[in-house]
Amino acid sequence: MQPEKRIRQTTCVFAFLLTGTLLGCAFLSDMNPEPIYTPLMIPDYNHLLGTDNSGRDILALMIQSAWISLSIGLGSAFLAVFTGASVGCIAGYFRSPVDDLLMRLTDVVLLVPTLPLIIVLSAYLGPGVIHAALVIALTAWPATARVIYAHVLKLREEPFVINAKSMGAGSIYLMFRHILPNCRELLLAKAALTIAGAMLAEAGISFLGLGDPVHPTWGSMLHDAFVGAALINGCWWWILPPVLCISGSVGLFNVAGHFLSGATASTTPADTPETFSSADCCNQADTPVSSLLSIRNLCICFSGSEVPALPVVDKLDLDVSAGEKVAVIGATGSGKSLLLLALLGLLPAGAKVSGSIFIEGKNLSAYSASALRRHRGIFAGYVPQGLGNALNPVLTVGFQVAERNRVHRGFDRTGALKAALSSLSAVGLPNPDKRISDYPHHLSGGMKQRVLLAEALSVTPPLILADEPTKGLDHSAAAEIMELIKGLNTETVLAVTHDLIFARALGGRILVMLAGVVVEEAPADSFFRSPLHPYSRALIAAQPSRGMKEIAGFHISGIMRDVSGCPYRQECLIANRQCEIRPPLRFFQGHKIRCWHDVS
Amino acid sequence: MMQVLLKKFFLYILTLFVIGSLNFCLMRLMPGDAMVHLLGEEGYAYLSGKGVDALEELKTEFGMDGSLIKQYCLHLKKTIAGDWGYSYHFGRPVSGIVFERLLWTLLLLFPAVILGTVLGGWIGALSGWRSRTRFEKFLPLAFLCLYAVPGYCLSLLLLTAAAHIRGFPVGGVLTAGGSYWSILHHMALPLFVLTLHGTAYKYMIMRNAVRQELDAPYVLTALARGLTGRRVLFGHILKNTLPAYISVVALNIGFMAGGTLLVEVVFSWQGMGTLLYQAVLSRDYPLLSGALMVLCLSVLAANLTADFFYSVSDPRIREGDHAA
Numbered sequence: 001m002q003p004e005k006r007i008r009q010t011t012c013v014f015a016f017l018l019t020g021t022l023l024g025c026a027f028l029s030d031m032n033p034e035p036i037y038t039p040l041m042i043p044d045y046n047h048l049l050g051t052d053n054s055g056r057d058i059l060a061l062m063i064q065s066a067w068i069s070l071s072i073g074l075g076s077a078f079l080a081v082f083t084g085a086s087v088g089c090i091a092g093y094f095r096s097p098v099d100d101l102l103m104r105l106t107d108v109v110l111l112v113p114t115l116p117l118i119i120v121l122s123a124y125l126g127p128g129v130i131h132a133a134l135v136i137a138l139t140a141w142p143a144t145a146r147v148i149y150a151h152v153l154k155l156r157e158e159p160f161v162i163n164a165k166s167m168g169a170g171s172i173y174l175m176f177r178h179i180l181p182n183c184r185e186l187l188l189a190k191a192a193l194t195i196a197g198a199m200l201a202e203a204g205i206s207f208l209g210l211g212d213p214v215h216p217t218w219g220s221m222l223h224d225a226f227v228g229a230a231l232i233n234g235c236w237w238w239i240l241p242p243v244l245c246i247s248g249s250v251g252l253f254n255v256a257g258h259f260l261s262g263a264t265a266s267t268t269p270a271d272t273p274e275t276f277s278s279a280d281c282c283n284q285a286d287t288p289v290s291s292l293l294s295i296r297n298l299c300i301c302f303s304g305s306e307v308p309a310l311p312v313v314d315k316l317d318l319d320v321s322a323g324e325k326v327a328v329i330g331a332t333g334s335g336k337s338l339l340l341l342a343l344l345g346l347l348p349a350g351a352k353v354s355g356s357i358f359i360e361g362k363n364l365s366a367y368s369a370s371a372l373r374r375h376r377g378i379f380a381g382y383v384p385q386g387l388g389n390a391l392n393p394v395l396t397v398g399f400q401v402a403e404r405n406r407v408h409r410g411f412d413r414t415g416a417l418k419a420a421l422s423s424l425s426a427v428g429l430p431n432p433d434k435r436i437s438d439y440p441h442h443l444s445g446g447m448k449q450r451v452l453l454a455e456a457l458s459v460t461p462p463l464i465l466a467d468e469p470t471k472g473l474d475h476s477a478a479a480e481i482m483e484l485i486k487g488l489n490t491e492t493v494l495a496v497t498h499d500l501i502f503a504r505a506l507g508g509r510i511l512v513m514l515a516g517v518v519v520e521e522a523p524a525d526s527f528f529r530s531p532l533h534p535y536s537r538a539l540i541a542a543q544p545s546r547g548m549k550e551i552a553g554f555h556i557s558g559i560m561r562d563v564s565g566c567p568y569r570q571e572c573l574i575a576n577r578q579c580e581i582r583p584p585l586r587f588f589q590g591h592k593i594r595c596w597h598d599v600s
Numbered sequence: 601m602m603q604v605l606l607k608k609f610f611l612y613i614l615t616l617f618v619i620g621s622l623n624f625c626l627m628r629l630m631p632g633d634a635m636v637h638l639l640g641e642e643g644y645a646y647l648s649g650k651g652v653d654a655l656e657e658l659k660t661e662f663g664m665d666g667s668l669i670k671q672y673c674l675h676l677k678k679t680i681a682g683d684w685g686y687s688y689h690f691g692r693p694v695s696g697i698v699f700e701r702l703l704w705t706l707l708l709l710f711p712a713v714i715l716g717t718v719l720g721g722w723i724g725a726l727s728g729w730r731s732r733t734r735f736e737k738f739l740p741l742a743f744l745c746l747y748a749v750p751g752y753c754l755s756l757l758l759l760t761a762a763a764h765i766r767g768f769p770v771g772g773v774l775t776a777g778g779s780y781w782s783i784l785h786h787m788a789l790p791l792f793v794l795t796l797h798g799t800a801y802k803y804m805i806m807r808n809a810v811r812q813e814l815d816a817p818y819v820l821t822a823l824a825r826g827l828t829g830r831r832v833l834f835g836h837i838l839k840n841t842l843p844a845y846i847s848v849v850a851l852n853i854g855f856m857a858g859g860t861l862l863v864e865v866v867f868s869w870q871g872m873g874t875l876l877y878q879a880v881l882s883r884d885y886p887l888l889s890g891a892l893m894v895l896c897l898s899v900l901a902a903n904l905t906a907d908f909f910y911s912v913s914d915p916r917i918r919e920g921d922h923a924a
Contacts, residue, residue: 108615110851111903115858116876116895120888123880124637125632200750204862207752208877222756227867236760243753251748258744344824378825384821391820394839394914404825439915452821 084144092152325508685886720802728810
C-alpha cells in the first residue's frame with residue numbers, strides 16, 4: 001500500500017474512533033455516578049462493573065473519567081506537538097545562534113526525568129485539569145522538537161525551498177506554507193506517540209493522588225482503589241477497569257504512532273539472506289559434469305508484485321573448468337551479481353531458484369548447512385565491491401582477514417593474524433603490519449578492495465567469485481587490482497563486471513548477459529576483436545577507446561523483460577518478426593550467440 | 601573524543617543549573633507564601649505555632665529581606681553546598697533523607713535497567729535477525745502491548761490476579777530482623793515488573809536496529825565468509841548496533857526512573873517513590889525539590905556513563921572521525 005494512502009486511512013479510522021468515544025462519553029456522563037448505591041458491590045445485572053467503596057457505579061465513573069482522561073491527553077499533546085514543531089522548525093530554519101539556544105534548551109528538558117518533574121510542578125500548582133494539561137505539555141514537547149528539527153535541517157536544502165526563497169518568500173510564509181506541511185506525516189506520528197505519553201503521565205500523577213478530586217480520571221480511580229484497600233479486600237472489579245482503560249488507550253495510540261512512523265510496518269521486509277531456497281530441482285536427470293563448476297538451467301525469480309514473476313536469471317548454463325578465468329559482463333540489473341550469490345547459496349529470501357548448480361559434481365542444493373558454510377568459507381572466495389561498507393566498520397582489518405582461517409581452519413588468534421599478514425602483503429597493501437590493526441575507515445577505496453581480495457585469498461580457495469572488483473576505483477588503483485586478479489594462476493576466477501578493460505585483461509572467456517539471459521559467450525580475444533551479437537557490438541562500440549559511439553539500443557529502457565522473445569529486439573537494428581520468439585544459444589564462428597541472424 | 605565528552609558534560613552541568621534555578625522560581629514565584637514553600641506546610645504550621653520570632657529569624661536566614669537576585673545567589677550557594685533545606689515532616693535535613701532513600705530506589709532501578717538492557721537486546725537481536733518467520737512477526741506486537749501497560753498497572757494486575765502470591769511479600773522492604781535474603785525476597789516482584797516493562801521497550805529498539813543493519817554489505821561479506829548466523833549476528837551486526845542502542849537506553853533511564861517511583865508506591869518499597877508520595881501528601885516542598893534534584897543527578901550520572909561507553913565502543917567516534 002502507498003504510504004500516503006496508509007496514513008490517510010489510519011488517520012481517518014482514528015479520528016472516527018476518537019470522536020465517537022468522546023461524543024459517547026459526553027453523552028453517557030449524564031449517568032449519575034454519585035454515591036447512591038451500596039458500597040463495594042460485586043458486578044451484577046444492575047451494576048455491570050460493581051460499585052466502589054463510596055457506592056459509586058464503576059461503569060458510570062469509568063465513562064465519566066474517560067472524557068476527562070482523553071481531554072487531558074489530547075489537549076496537552078496538542079500543546080506539546082505545537083510547541084515542539086514550532087521550536088524545531090524555528091531552530092532548524094534560522095540556524096545559529098537561535099538554533100544553539102533552542103536546541104540546548106530542548107536537550108536540557110529531554111534529560112530531566114519527566115515524571116518527577118511533573119509531580120513537583122503539579123504539587124506546587126495544585127490540582128486541576130488545566131494545570132495537569134499544562135504541566136504535561138511543558139515536559140513533553142522536546143521529543144517532537146528534536147525530530148522536526150532534524151527533518152527541517154534536511155528540508156531547508158531542498159530545491160523547492162530554495163526556489164521559493166529565490167522568489168522572495170518570507171521566512172514565516174516559507175515555514176508555514178512549505179516546510180511544516182512537509183513534516184505532516186512525522187507530526188502525525190509524533191502526535192499519536194505524544195498523546196500516549198501524555199495519558200500515561202496523567203494517569204501516573206493522578207495515581208499518586210495529585211489529580212483533580214472534582215474531575216475523576218482513570219488514574220484517580222486507581223488511586224481511590226489503591227487507597228481504599230481494594231487489593232487487600234480483593235475488589236478486582238474496582239482495579240481492573242481503569243487498568244485496562246489506561247493500558248488500552250496508551251497501547252492504541254502507541255501502535256498508531258509506530259504504524260504511522262513506519263517502525264513496525266514491513267513494506268519491504270529486510271530478510272536474512274540465510275536460506276538457499278532450493279525449489280524444485282527439475283533437471284536432476286542432467287548428469288553432473290566433472291568440471292569444477294557447472295550450472296544447468298538456472299532460473300532465479302522473485303515472488304513479488306509482478307504477476308507472473310519474471311525471471312532475473314533465465315535458463316543459464318555454464319561450465320567452468322579448473323584454472324579458467326571467466327568474466328560476466330552486462331548492464332546493471334542483468335542478473336550478474338545474483339548469479340554469484342546463487343553460487344554461494346546466499347540469495348535473498350524470497351528468491352525462487354530452479355535448475356541445479358554442481359560443485360565438483362555435487363549438487364549445491366543437497367549441501368547441509370555446515371557443508372554450505374564450508375563451501376563459502378574455503379571453496380568459493382567471494383570478493384565484494386570495496387565501495388561502501390563491505391568491511392565491517394567497527395572491526396579491525398586484521399580481525400576480518402583472519403576470520404576465515406580461524407573459523408574454517410581452526411587457527412588460533414596469533415596464527416590467523418600471521419596468515420592474514422602474509423596474505424595482506426601478498427596483495428601489496430603498504431605497511432601491512434601497521435594496517436592490520438587499523439579500522440576500515442582508515443583505508444582508501446583501492447586499499448579496501450585489496451583487503452577484501454586478501455580476505456578471500458587467505459584460505460587459498462580454488463574458486464574466486466569477484467563482484468565488480470574495479471568499480472568506483474580510479475584508473476591506477478583499478479589497474480593494480482586488475483594485475484592482482486590476473487596474476488592468480490591456480491585459482492579459477494568468475495568475475496562480474498561493467499569494466500570492459502578489466503574483462504579483456506582477465507583473458508579467458510567472456511559471458512554477455514542481458515536481462516537475465518546470456519546472449520553471447522566467447523573467448524576474450526575473439527570477442528573483443530569481433531563481437532557477434534548486436535547487443536555485444538553496441539556494448540563494445542560504446543567504450544571510450546572506440547570513440548564512445550552511441551549505437552542505437554544501448555539503453556536499458558529499451559530492453560524487453562519477458563520470457564517469450566529476444567530481449568534486445570526492440571532496440572536491435574536487424575530485428576524482424578522472427579525475434580518475437582526467443583532464439584536458442586547456438587554456435588556461430590566459434591562463439592555461442594543467442595540470435596537468429598548470421599551477423600558477421 | 602574528549603571534546604565530545606566535555607560538551608556532554610557541560611550540557612549535564614547546565615541541566616543541573618536549570619533544575620536548581622527552577623526550584624528557586626517555584627519556591628519564590630509561585631502563588632502563596634514563599635515561607636510555606638521554603639518550610640513545607642507542616643514546618644510552617646509548627647513554627648508559626650511557636651511564635652512570630654522564630655519565623656522572622658528564619659526569614660533573615662533565607663535572605664528573604666534582600667533582593668531577589670541576592671536570594672537567588674544564596675539559593676544557588678546552598679544548593680551546591682548540599683544544604684537543601686529541612687524536612688519538618690521527617691524532622692531531618694532533606695539531603696540526608698533523599699540520599700538514604702535513593703539507595704533503595706537504585707537497588708531496584710539498577711538491576712532492572714541492566715536486566716532489561718541485556719534481555720531486551722538479546723531477544724530483540726534474535727528477533728530482528730529472524731524477522732521473517734511467523735512467530736517473529738507476532739512477537740513485536742506482543743511486546744508493544746506489554747509496553748503499553750504501565751509498570752504500576754502491571755503490578756496491580758499481578759497483585760489482583762494472585763491476591764497472595766505464594767511465598768512473596770506484597771509490600772515493604774524487609775521483614776523485622778530480616779537478612780539480605782529478605783531484601784531479595786521483597787525485591788523479586790517489583791523487579792520482575794520493572795524488568796518486564798523495560799525489556800519490552802528495549803526489545804523494540806534492538807529489533808529495529810538489527811533489521812536496519814541486515815541489508816548492509818558487510819553482513820553479506822560476513823555470510824560469504826561461511827560464518828554461522830550466530831557469529832554474524834553477535835560478532836558483526838551487534839557490534840555495529842550497540843553504540844546507538846546504548847545511547848537510546850541511556851535516554852530511557854529517566855523514563856524508567858519515573859516508572860520505578862510508581863511501582864514503589866504499589867509495593868510500599870521505601871525508596872524515592874514513596875518519599876515523593878509522602879512529600880506530596882504532607883506538602884513538604886523542600887523535600888520535593890530535593891528529591892527532584894537527586895533524581896536528576898542520578899539520571900545524569902547514568903547518561904554520562906553511557907556516553908563514555910558509547911564513545912569508546914565505536915572506533916569512528918573514538919578517534920573523533922565521523923566519516924564512515
